[in-house]
Amino acid sequence: MHYLKKxxxxxxxxxxxxxxxxxxxxQEAKVIIGKKQLINLCSNNYLGLSNNEQLKKAAIGAxxxxxxxxxxxxxxxGNMLLHKKLEERIARFKKTESALVFNSxxxxxxxxxxSLVGKGDAVFSDRLNHASIVDAALLSGAEFKRYPHRDxxxxxxxxxxxxxxxxxxxxxxxxxxxDGDLAPLLQLVSxxxxxxxxxxxxxxxxxxxxxxxxxxxxxxxxxEENDFIIQMGTLSKAIGSxxxxxxxxxxxxxxxxxxxxxxxxxxALPVCVxxxxxAALDIIEGDCLLRDKLRxxxxxxxxxxxxxxxxxxxxxxxxxxxxxxxxxxxxxFSRRLFEEGVFVQGIRPPTVPKGSSRLRITIMATHxxxxxxxxxxxxxxxxxxxxxx
Ligand SMILES: *Cc1c(COP(=O)(O)O)cnc(C)c1O
Numbered sequence: 001m002h003y004l005k006k007x008x009x010x011x012x013x014x015x016x017x018x019x020x021x022x023x024x025x026x027q028e029a030k031v032i033i034g035k036k037q038l039i040n041l042c043s044n045n046y047l048g049l050s051n052n053e054q055l056k057k058a059a060i061g062a063x064x065x066x067x068x069x070x071x072x073x074x075x076x077x078g079n080m081l082l083h084k085k086l087e088e089r090i091a092r093f094k095k096t097e098s099a100l101v102f103n104s105x106x107x108x109x110x111x112x113x114x115s116l117v118g119k120g121d122a123v124f125s126d127r128l129n130h131a132s133i134v135d136a137a138l139l140s141g142a143e144f145k146r147y148p149h150r151d152x153x154x155x156x157x158x159x160x161x162x163x164x165x166x167x168x169x170x171x172x173x174x175x176x177x178x179d180g181d182l183a184p185l186l187q188l189v190s191x192x193x194x195x196x197x198x199x200x201x202x203x204x205x206x207x208x209x210x211x212x213x214x215x216x217x218x219x220x221x222x223x224e225e226n227d228f229i230i231q232m233g234t235l236s237k238a239i240g241s242x243x244x245x246x247x248x249x250x251x252x253x254x255x256x257x258x259x260x261x262x263x264x265x266x267x268a269l270p271v272c273v274x275x276x277x278x279a280a281l282d283i284i285e286g287d288c289l290l291r292d293k294l295r296x297x298x299x300x301x302x303x304x305x306x307x308x309x310x311x312x313x314x315x316x317x318x319x320x321x322x323x324x325x326x327x328x329x330x331x332x333f334s335r336r337l338f339e340e341g342v343f344v345q346g347i348r349p350p351t352v353p354k355g356s357s358r359l360r361i362t363i364m365a366t367h368x369x370x371x372x373x374x375x376x377x378x379x380x381x382x383x384x385x386x387x388x389x
Pocket of ligand 1: 104105
């Protein structure tokens with residue numbers, strides 16, 4: 001173990017050592033950590049659904065009726081009624097022919113990308129795509145071509161000399177998880193069409209948040225369903241539950257059931273989790289109350305930070321990065337805020353590129369305005385103290 005210990009000490013020296021924070025009580029807009037109450041500014045539970053009464057009731061009901069474990073993989077005997085109901089519910093929500101549930105967003109990306117492309121194919125991936133996409137592309141064995149963040153000219157240059165590949169797959173987050181900006185989806189769609197490529201869109205941070213009905217960024221941009229577009233999203237963030245979905249045409253779903261190893265070789269999700277996801281989709285599609293609240297709070301907080309002199313974009317997403325640069329300084333910022341009752345994690349390499357360590361602030365529909373005011377005031381204070389603004 002001594003060489004592991006040495007490596008950890010090296011990490012510590014670079015300000016890159018990570019450890020776990022323990023939350024007492026539920027995942028909410030305010031959380032308890034070590035008997036201290038803090039305003040939670042780093043959860044992906046954007047709509048505050050993860051501790052919602054309807055979601056809890058649905059899970060409890062499903063446990064009573066079906067138990068906890070699902071006993072086997074979907075293809076053996078683990079395929080239960082609520083898996084099917086959830087997939088039908090997702091397809092209806094996303095207006096696609098079909099949908100398939102995976103056990104997490106990480107395994108969905110792994111499963112789909114590695115089954116769609118392999119040796120002789122090429123993956124075109126935004127440089128700031130989520131780590132699970134990077135891992136999937138590397139594991140697939142396809143040529144991995146990364147283009148600079150949102151750079152459609154560079155992407156087209158790469159696509160232009162890609163005719164020797166059997167299949168082409170363009171992959172992008174729709175909302176970038178650490179920057180909160182949007183992919184240029186309309187251009188991605190037209191490039192995919194022009195260069196006969198599949199387009200895989202990860203809607204992890206857009207599902208339930210963007211679009212009139214909360215269907216995601218494709219809805220936000222008005223992109224029609226098309227058989228070369230593959231949509232993926234998680235059920236673990238704004239949906240407040242767990243797992244992930246892939247949706248598109250039925251042929252795609254049949255293919256994944258036969259080919260995606262991350263779907264085939266794993267035990268099916270507990271159905272209580274599926275019951276909660278269905279309840280969340282009913283809430284999200286049922287009315288826009290939570291979404292409107294979230295939108296208001298996002299605007300409020302972005303404006304607030306700007307008024308203190310931070311450079312903050314107008315993106316319609318709940319993810320607001322405050323760039324610091326140095327990893328140690330980002331962690332110092334986070335520590336000082338913690339002392340003031342504001343919980344924001346620092347984000348360091350390899351999650352973000354070297355020299356772009358940051359605080360990643362996330363807003364929830366259930367944040368109270370007075371708490372957001374307090375938090376932005378503290379953030380500004382600490383930033384001033386550290387000479388950042
Ligand atoms: C969180 C995230 C994932 C992984 O989803 P999990 O359900 O947490 O495994 C995948 N892609 C993106 C863009 C994400 O932000």
